[in-house]
Amino acid sequence: MTLTLAIVIAVVVIALAFDYTNGFHDAANAIAxxxxxxxxxxxxxxxxxxxxxxxxxxxxxxxAKTVADVITIEDANGNLQVGVHHGLVIVMAGLLGAxxxxxxxxxxxxxSSSSHALIGGLVGAAIAGGVSVKWDxxxxxxxxxxxxxxxxxxCAAFVVMTLILWIFRKGNPHRINRGFRGxxxxxxxxxxxxxxxxxxxxxxxxxxxxxxxxxxxTYDIETLPIWVVLxxxxxxxxxxxxxxxxxxxxxxxxxxxxxxxxxxxxxxxxAGVLYxxxxxxxxxxxxxxxxxxxxxxxxxTKRFSAVRWGMARTILVAWVSTFPAAALASWGCYEILxxxxx
Numbered sequence: 241m242t243l244t245l246a247i248v249i250a251v252v253v254i255a256l257a258f259d260y261t262n263g264f265h266d267a268a269n270a271i272a273x274x275x276x277x278x279x280x281x282x283x284x285x286x287x288x289x290x291x292x293x294x295x296x297x298x299x300x301x302x303x304a305k306t307v308a309d310v311i312t313i314e315d316a317n318g319n320l321q322v323g324v325h326h327g328l329v330i331v332m333a334g335l336l337g338a339x340x341x342x343x344x345x346x347x348x349x350x351x352s353s354s355s356h357a358l359i360g361g362l363v364g365a366a367i368a369g370g371v372s373v374k375w376d377x378x379x380x381x382x383x384x385x386x387x388x389x390x391x392x393x394x395c396a397a398f399v400v401m402t403l404i405l406w407i408f409r410k411g412n413p414h415r416i417n418r419g420f421r422g423x424x425x426x427x428x429x430x431x432x433x434x435x436x437x438x439x440x441x442x443x444x445x446x447x448x449x450x451x452x453x454x455x456x457x458t459y460d461i462e463t464l465p466i467w468v469v470l471x472x473x474x475x476x477x478x479x480x481x482x483x484x485x486x487x488x489x490x491x492x493x494x495x496x497x498x499x500x501x502x503x504x505x506x507x508x509x510x511a512g513v514l515y516x517x518x519x520x521x522x523x524x525x526x527x528x529x530x531x532x533x534x535x536x537x538x539x540x541t542k543r544f545s546a547v548r549w550g551m552a553r554t555i556l557v558a559w560v561s562t563f564p565a566a567a568l569a570s571w572g573c574y575e576i577l578x579x580x581x582x
Contacts, residue, residue, distance in 0.1 A: 244454050247328040247581070251450040254335045256475040259443040261342045262354040263293065263479020271428055273503035273535060279424035288425070289432040290481035296436025297473030301464050302522035303438060306381050307445025308461050310359055311366040311373050313453055321371045327453040329577045330369040335446060336577075337361035337570025345558055352558040353526035356386065357566040358442055364567025368574040385523040390533035390559075393513055397537030401505040405541060408501070420500035427507035434514030435527045436476060442524050443472040502538040509534045529559060 271285035280288065311334075313327040322330070338354070338361035345352040359382055366373050408416050447468050451459040459465070498506070510531040517523045 244324055244328070247325060247332070248450055248454045251328055251332050251335065252447055252471075254332060254339070255443050255447045255450070256471055258335050258339050258342070258354075258358065258446075259440065259472050259475035260479035260482075261339055261346070262439050262443070263290075263476040264346070264482040271432070273498055273506055273531075274424045274428040276498050277421060277424060277500045277503040279421040279500055279503065280428065285428065286481050288429055289435070290477045292429050292432035293436035293440065293480045294473045294477040296433040296438075297440030297444075297476060298469060299433075299437050300441060300518055301444070301469075303441035303518050303524045304445035304448060304464055305461060306377065306522050307359070307362075307442045307524055308449040308452070309374060309377055310362050310382075311371060311449070313371045322369060324454055326369060326582055327371070328450060329581050330365045330371060330574065331362070331446060331450045331453065333365035333368070333574035333577050334358070334362035334570045336573040337364055337566050337568075340569045340573070341562060341566040345562075350554065350558040352562045353386075353528045354439060355442055355524050355526045355528075356382070356559075356562045358446065359524065360563035360566035361570040362446070363563075364570035365574045367567070368571040369578075381521075381523045385517060385521070385525045386529065389513055389517065389525045390529040393509055393530045393533040394537035394540075396513070397506050397509040397534040398540055400509055401502055401538040401541040404501050404505060417500045420504045424500055424504050424507065427504045427511065430511035431507045431514070431531065432480075434511045434518070435480075436473065437518050438514050438524065438527055440472045440476045441518075443475065444468050445524075447472070498535065498539060502535075502541070506531065506534040506538040509537070526559075 271280065271282075271289050274280040275282050275285050311330070313321050313330070335358070338357040341352070341357045341361070342354055359378070363373050363378065444464055448459065448461065448464055451465070451468075452461055510527075513530045513534075514525070514527060517525045
C-alpha cells in the first residue's frame with residue numbers, strides 16, 4: 241500500500257467518523273420538537289430521522305460540490321501549491337478540528353453547527369498549510385446564508401404560527417393539539433430529510449476533495465462516486481439513530497416548552513429553508529441554526545418573554561464561536577500531523 245492510498249483511506253475513515261458525529265450531534269434538530277410535544281416517542285423519532293436522513297442524502301450533490309470547492313491546493317495556473325501528501329494532511333486536519341469542536345459542544349449540550357465546524361476546520365487547516373481559501377465561496381455560500389437563514393427561519397415560523405393561531409382561533413384546543421401532533425410526524429420526517437440532504441453532502445464534499453487532491457486524473461470536482469454517496473448516507477443515518485439526547489433536551493425544553501402546533505410550524509419552516517438552500521442556492525447552511533431559530537420564532541407567538549432568551553444567548557455564543565474555534569482546533573491538528581506525516 242502506498243503512503244498516498246494510506247492517507248486517503250485515513251481521510252475517508254475520519255470523514256465518515258465526522259459524518260457519524262454529525263448524525264448524533266444533529267439528531268436532535270429533526271426530532272426534539274416532536275419528542276417534546278409527545279408527537280413521537282424518542283426511539284420511533286430516532287428511527288424515522290435515521291431513515292429520512294439516509295434518503296435525503298441520496299437526493300442531491302450540489303452542496304457537496306460547494307464544500308469541495310472551499311479550498312484548493314492549485315494556484316491560478318493549475319499548478320500544485322503543495323505536494324499531494326501535504327494536501328491530504330490539510331484535509332485530514334480540517335476534519336479532525338471539526339470533530340473536536342463537535343464533541344466539545346455535544347458534551348456541553350450546545351446545538352452548534354456541524355456545517356460551520358467543518359468549513360471552519362478546512363479554512364483553519366488551509367491557512368496553516370499555506371494553501372488557498374476561496375473566500376468568495378465562503379462569503380457567498382457560507383457567511384451570508386449563515387446570517388440570513390436563522391433570521392428568515394425565526395420570522396417565517398413566527399408568521400406561520402400566527403396564521404395557524406388565526407385559522408384555528410375558534411377550534412377546540414384539545415382536538416387541535418391532537419391533530420397537529422399527528423401532522424408532526426410528517427413535518428419531522430420532512431425536516432430529517434432536509435438534514436440528510438444538507439449535512440451528509442458536506443461529508444461527501446470533503447471525501448471528494450481528498451480524492452481530487454490524491455488522484456486528479458481519476459476524479460474531478462463535478463462527479464461524486466456512488467460509493468462516497470452511500471457511505472456518507474449510511475454514516476449520518478447510523479449516527480442519527482445513536483441519538484443526541486443532551487442537545488435534544490436543550491432544543492425541546494430549555495429554549496421554550498412547545499405545543500404541537502408550534503412544533504409543526506417550526507419543523508415545516510425549517511424543512512422549507514433546508515430544501516431551498518440545497519436545491520436553489522447550493523449553500524451548505526446549518527440545520528441547527530435553522531431549526532433553533534424557527535423554534536424561537538414559533539415560541540415567540542405566545543409572548544416574547546416565553547422564550548428563554550438566556551439560553552438563546554448561550555446558543556448564539558456557540559454559533560458565533562464555532563467557525564473560529566474549529567479553525568483553531570484544525571490549525572493545532574495540522575501542526576501535529578505535519579510533524580508526524582510530512
